[in-house]
Amino acid sequence: MCDFHRQRDQLAHGAYDGMFNSLYNSITLNETEQCRERYLSLMDSFARKFGTSDTVLLFSVPGRTEIGGNHTDHQHGHVLAASVTFDIIAAARANGKNVITVHSQGFPTDTIDLSDLSPRASEHNQSAALIRGIAAQVAAKGYPVGGFDAYTISYVPAGSGLSSSASFEVLIGNILNSLFCEKRLDAMEIAHMGQYAENNYFGKPCGLMDQAACSVGGIISIDFSDPAAPIVVNIDFSFADSGYALCMIDTGAGHADLTAEYADIPAEMRKVAACLGKEFLRDADPNCFWNSIPKLRKEAGDRAVLRAAHFFTDEMLVQKQAAALKACDFQEFLRFVRESGLSSFRFLQNVIPAGRTLSQEMAVALMVCEHTLDGRGSCRVHGGGFAGAVQAYVPQEMLDEFKKGVDTILGQDSCRVMSIRSTGGVEVICSPV
Numbered sequence: 001m002c003d004f005h006r007q008r009d010q011l012a013h014g015a016y017d018g019m020f021n022s023l024y025n026s027i028t029l030n031e032t033e034q035c036r037e038r039y040l041s042l043m044d045s046f047a048r049k050f051g052t053s054d055t056v057l058l059f060s061v062p063g064r065t066e067i068g069g070n071h072t073d074h075q076h077g078h079v080l081a082a083s084v085t086f087d088i089i090a091a092a093r094a095n096g097k098n099v100i101t102v103h104s105q106g107f108p109t110d111t112i113d114l115s116d117l118s119p120r121a122s123e124h125n126q127s128a129a130l131i132r133g134i135a136a137q138v139a140a141k142g143y144p145v146g147g148f149d150a151y152t153i154s155y156v157p158a159g160s161g162l163s164s165s166a167s168f169e170v171l172i173g174n175i176l177n178s179l180f181c182e183k184r185l186d187a188m189e190i191a192h193m194g195q196y197a198e199n200n201y202f203g204k205p206c207g208l209m210d211q212a213a214c215s216v217g218g219i220i221s222i223d224f225s226d227p228a229a230p231i232v233v234n235i236d237f238s239f240a241d242s243g244y245a246l247c248m249i250d251t252g253a254g255h256a257d258l259t260a261e262y263a264d265i266p267a268e269m270r271k272v273a274a275c276l277g278k279e280f281l282r283d284a285d286p287n288c289f290w291n292s293i294p295k296l297r298k299e300a301g302d303r304a305v306l307r308a309a310h311f312f313t314d315e316m317l318v319q320k321q322a323a324a325l326k327a328c329d330f331q332e333f334l335r336f337v338r339e340s341g342l343s344s345f346r347f348l349q350n351v352i353p354a355g356r357t358l359s360q361e362m363a364v365a366l367m368v369c370e371h372t373l374d375g376r377g378s379c380r381v382h383g384g385g386f387a388g389a390v391q392a393y394v395p396q397e398m399l400d401e402f403k404k405g406v407d408t409i410l411g412q413d414s415c416r417v418m419s420i421r422s423t424g425g426v427e428v429i430c431s432p433v
Helices: 003-012 017-023 029-050 127-140 164-180 187-202 209-216 259-275 286-291 293-300 302-326 330-348 361-373 396-410
Strands: 057-068 078-094 099-104 109-113 148-154 219-223 231-235 244-250 378-381 389-395 415-418 426-428
Touching: 003 029, 017 029, 017 426, 029 057, 029 078, 029 148, 057 164, 057 209, 057 302, 057 330, 078 164, 078 209, 078 302, 078 415, 099 127, 109 127, 127 164, 127 187, 148 164, 164 187, 164 209, 164 426, 187 209, 209 219, 209 231, 231 302, 244 361, 244 396, 259 293, 259 302, 286 293, 286 302, 293 302, 302 330, 330 361, 330 378, 361 378, 361 389, 361 396, 389 396, 396 415
Parallel strands: 099 148
Antiparallel strands: 057 078, 057 426, 078 148, 078 219, 099 109, 219 231, 244 389, 244 415, 378 389
């Protein structure tokens, strides 16, 4: 039996079950068997694509959810984020060539020639750009980057707002770290690499929240006062012990035509900051803002003022949310979640795209969640807004009722139940004997 088939046999007979139990939060026997089947399917897919000449390394990188701080990061504020149990998994093996080949299930194969790691305009908005960008940074750090073959399968639901792009970036960083860096890169180094690749190779000016949450794992507080060196702090809190389930509700609306809507938010916030003599709202005095509203309305316009008011409101709320979790006061946390959601809807105005009357999917999803919760739990817009997903915290005893109620109105499997994962991007290894 060759090493690959021996490894597959070990997986099938439970050698990785301890790791699965850790990654996916004390899962049941049936769920453990499902995990085995997922990774066995991954290995079989890798074998069909790349052969069985040797063992492979297995990886898992979670998606992420924004818990607090809605559109505060680009103004150098605070956010709360967490990794979730939906993940991207991969099998990878060095190939002895000067080429990286990555096949993601359901997508074309990406092939990267390592002899040229400079950005390519032809790769903008393509996964190849992310692979090339991260490999370039690993090489720049002095590591002997070589070629590898990888097969990936994503279980991060499309359109869920759980940041599959950041998961993929962290995945490539972890593969390179294990194969060529002797695992010397830490989680935040890999997160920065992902952000850099997305900004400078992929062509998207994202922040660091998504990559940090996927890479570090668990619940984290991030202070973006210095975006080049954000302060990341883990928060020790067990959602599993809270009595609530975390749900993500797919609104059914896509982001494709909303670029201008998203761009307007930071632009208008910065316009108000400029009126206050600052570049970002984080540097402005909140009291000065409130005292200057008559002047600001004339200079920046009412929507910009409202959006700035949201920043100051949510910047305060996200810190209160973090404090409530640290104090294990989940009811206070939920109260602040509700206040944050109201601020996003009323002041930030990232629920209904400008001018939309017939199609207001996110507003309808929030209405359905609030009606179904009937005064219990909490819900709010998730992430960028306008489309994508709504986040809900649902009492465990009414979870089945909530899911049925939401799915009945919004469509089958609109409500996805997930949990917070304590581990970020990792190589999946055999359980200790």
